[in-house]
Every structure is written in structure tokens, then in C-alpha cells.
Amino acid sequence: MTSKKSSRTARSSLRASDIGRLGLTGLRSRPMRAVLSALGIAIGIAAMVGVVGVSSSSQARLQEQLRALGTNMLTARSGADLSGTDLVLPEDSVGRTRMIPGVTSAASTSTLTGVSVYRSRLSDPNATGGTLTMAADTNLLDVVSGTMKSGVWLNEATAHYPGVVLGSKAAQLLGVVEPGTQVWLGGTSFTVLGIMNHLPLAEELDNAALIGIPSAKAQFGKGSTPTAIYERSEESQVETVRSLLGPTLAPQGSTGLKVSRPSDALAAQNAADQTLTTLLAGVGSIALLVGGIGVANTMIISVLERRKEIGLRRSLGAKRSHITVQFLAEALILSFLGGVAGCLIGAGVTWGMCLAYGWPPTLHWWVIAAGLGATLLIGAVAGLYPAIRAARTPPTAALASQ
Numbered sequence: 172m173t174s175k176k177s178s179r180t181a182r183s184s185l186r187a188s189d190i191g192r193l194g195l196t197g198l199r200s201r202p203m204r205a206v207l208s209a210l211g212i213a214i215g216i217a218a219m220v221g222v223v224g225v226s227s228s229s230q231a232r233l234q235e236q237l238r239a240l241g242t243n244m245l246t247a248r249s250g251a252d253l254s255g256t257d258l259v260l261p262e263d264s265v266g267r268t269r270m271i272p273g274v275t276s277a278a279s280t281s282t283l284t285g286v287s288v289y290r291s292r293l294s295d296p297n298a299t300g301g302t303l304t305m306a307a308d309t310n311l312l313d314v315v316s317g318t319m320k321s322g323v324w325l326n327e328a329t330a331h332y333p334g335v336v337l338g339s340k341a342a343q344l345l346g347v348v349e350p351g352t353q354v355w356l357g358g359t360s361f362t363v364l365g366i367m368n369h370l371p372l373a374e375e376l377d378n379a380a381l382i383g384i385p386s387a388k389a390q391f392g393k394g395s396t397p398t399a400i401y402e403r404s405e406e407s408q409v410e411t412v413r414s415l416l417g418p419t420l421a422p423q424g425s426t427g428l429k430v431s432r433p434s435d436a437l438a439a440q441n442a443a444d445q446t447l448t449t450l451l452a453g454v455g456s457i458a459l460l461v462g463g464i465g466v467a468n469t470m471i472i473s474v475l476e477r478r479k480e481i482g483l484r485r486s487l488g489a490k491r492s493h494i495t496v497q498f499l500a501e502a503l504i505l506s507f508l509g510g511v512a513g514c515l516i517g518a519g520v521t522w523g524m525c526l527a528y529g530w531p532p533t534l535h536w537w538v539i540a541a542g543l544g545a546t547l548l549i550g551a552v553a554g555l556y557p558a559i560r561a562a563r564t565p566p567t568a569a570l571a572s573q
Contacts, residue, residue: 212509220517273408322365330383502554
């Protein structure tokens with residue numbers, strides 16, 4: 172009596188090891204098909220992980236750059252007011268700016284109209300390449316957080332003599348590769364004192380030839396009237412200083428004064444990059460969906476080809492739930508293997524891009540976790556219908572199939 176009761180209440184079940192073995196057995200029997208199906212999943216996950224990883228690394232690089240350059244710099248440039256009249260900044264603009272509460276340093280540049288720079292006196296007068304000649308304060312490089320690629324910046328001594336510092340683009344256009352070279356500037360030979368690196372916060376200086384204000388006055392009678400003011404202030408006072416620059420520099424009417432915060436442009440560029448990242452991630456999602464359809468197709472074909480196996484297992488006592496679990500496990504293992512391969516490929520792409528561009532590799536753990544979770548979800552969805560179809564196959568019909 173007890174044995175009968177035990178047989179009625181006992182339930183057959185599959186251990187986790189059995190489920191894994193059955194799932195792998197089905198995939199090993201058709202390795203090429205399994206590899207191609209997993210490849211579809213891998214491509215989609217690799218695209219998503221790579222896009223997110225590269226975007227995160229680029230953003231980390233931007234944050235490092237902003238921390239190094241500072242976000243507390245403002246620039247004020249003269250322009251046309253509402254009536255169309257060009258605003259002329261006073262000669263003591265730098266002194267006025269330094270008197271604003273919160274300002275820590277300030278410098279100016281003055282564009283010297285009609286003063287062009289060429290490689291030599293024999294150069295074509297029309298081949299300026301858009302290079303501007305500017306008179307600059309000796310502390311300008313510190314204010315804009317610039318660095319020198321080679322040579323030295325202007326100082327109190329060299330600012331009085333025919334010496335010039337070239338921006339990174341200006342040096343390339345003029346074909347100057349080292350200090351000590353002579354260039355033809357405003358009809359006079361100037362010695363190149365140094366070449367600057369790219370200036371992210373003052374890109375207009377990249378294509379400029381900068382000379383000292385005393386030299387500009389002596390050689391060309393120009394340079395005393397600033398056209399641009401660069402200032403640094405305490406981080407908490409930036410917006411206050413921004414509102415006071417106009418009334419301070421142009422009390423008669425500040426509509427012609429253009430005040431900007433260069434770091435905002437870098438932040439806007441990052442926002443644009445994030446939008447592109449979202450678009451590319453969407454494309455990766457589509458690729459992942461296509462991979463999921465491939466897994467579903469593979470599983471359906473597998474069910475059709477293995478009808479006799481299903482019938483034999485059912486005849487030997489396997490329940491519908493056992494068949495469902497078997498084929499669902501195959502789909503999950505197939506998707507998981509594709510997801511692991513995709514994460515490795517995406518991480519490799521991220522590392523390679525960071526190595527090529529000098530970015531700090533940034534790939535959050537949750538990106539990998541989300542990628543693997545997405546593959547398992549897609550595998551479950553893709554394998555559910557084939558698994559249920561396999562479980563509902565009558566044993567007699569399965570054994571009789573050809």
C-alpha cells in the first residue's frame with residue numbers, strides 16, 4: 172500500500188546538470204548552425220556594448236579635459252550692435268575686467284587688420300590661408316590654459332621685439348616645424364619663438380600668429396584696442412561675472428558685446444555625441460532582434476528535424492515539461508554563448524578605440540550585465556514557441572514521422 176502511494180506521489184524531474192547536458196547535446200549535433208545563430212546574437216550585442224563603451228570613454232575623456240582646462244573661463248568679443256555699428260572696446264578693458272568681483276585673471280588679443288603673415292617675402296600675397304595676426308598679452312597662454320608644443324611663449328622682453336608665436340594650424344599652413352624660423356609678417360621678418368598645441372577653449376587662436384602688444388605698436392601702430400577679452404573667475408562667480416562684463420566693458424550699450432563660455436560648446440558637442448550614441452544603440456538593438464529571429468528559426472528547424480527523438484523520449488516516460496525545458500535550455504545556451512562572444516567583441520572594440528585615440532577605457536559592469544540579460548531574454552522569447560511546439564508533439568506522430 173505504501174509503495175503504491177509513493178509511486179503515485181513521486182514526480183520525475185530533471186536536475187540542472189541534466190538540463191545543461193541535454194541543451195549542449197542538441198547544439199553539438201549541429202555545430203555550424205549553432206555558430207551561425209549565435210553569431211547573429213553576438214553581432215547585435217557587440218554593436219550595443221561597443222557603442223556604449225566608446226561613448227562612455229569619450230565622455231570620460233571630455234570630463235578629464237574639462238577638469239584640466241576648467242569651466243570658469245569666459246570670452247568677450249566686440250561685434251556689431253543693434254544699429255549695425257561695430258563696438259570698440261576701451262584700451263583698458265583688461266584692467267576693467269580684473270576689477271569685477273570674482274575675476275582672478277584676464278588677458279586680451281587684438282586682431283591686426285591688414286597685417287598678414289607669410290612663409291617668406293616671396294610667397295603669394297593672396298595665399299594667407301586665413302591666418303590672422305594678433306597682438307596678445309603676455310599672460311594669455313595661462314588664462315586660456317594653453318601649452319607649447321615647442322619653443323616658448325611671449326614674455327616681457329620678447330614682446331618688444333619682432334618675435335611671433337604660431338597657433339597649431341597656423342604653423343602647419345606656413346610649413347613651420349621648429350622655433351627659430353623666420354616668417355614674413357606685415358612686411359617685416361619675424362622670428363618664430365614657439366608653436367602652441369591645440370587650444371580647446373580658444374580654437375580661434377589655433378590659426379593665429381601672435382606678437383607682443385608693444386611690438387605691434389612699434390611696428391604697425393596697432394594693437395592697443397582689444398578685440399577679445401579672456402577671463403578666469405571663481406567657479407561660483409561665473410554667471411555673476413558674465414552679467415557684469417557687458418556693463419563694465421561697454422557701459423554705453425553692451426548689445427555689441429558677445430560673451431560666451433567655451434566649455435559650454437564642448438558640453439554641447441558631448442550632447443550631440445550622446446544623441447548619435449542613442450541612434451547607434453538603436454541600430455544595435457535591431458541587429459540583436461534579427462539575431463533573436465535567427466535563434467527562433469534555428470530552434471523551429473531543430474524541432475522538426477528531431478521529431479523522432481522527441482517521440483522516443485516521450486515513449487520512455489519524458490513529460491511535456493521535460494521536452495519544453497530541454498529545447499528552452501538549448502535556446503538559452505545558444506543565446507548566452509552569442510551574448511558572451513558579443514560582449515568580448517564589444518569590449519575589444521572599446522579598448523581598441525580608446526587605445527587609438529588616447530581615451531581612458533570606460534566600460535561599466537552594468538553594460539555587460541545588461542547585454543547578457545538581453546541575450547537571455549531574447550533566447551527565452553525565441554525558444555519558447557519551439558519548445559512548446561516540441562512538447563505538444565504526440566509521441567506516436569513523432570515516431571511515425573520521416
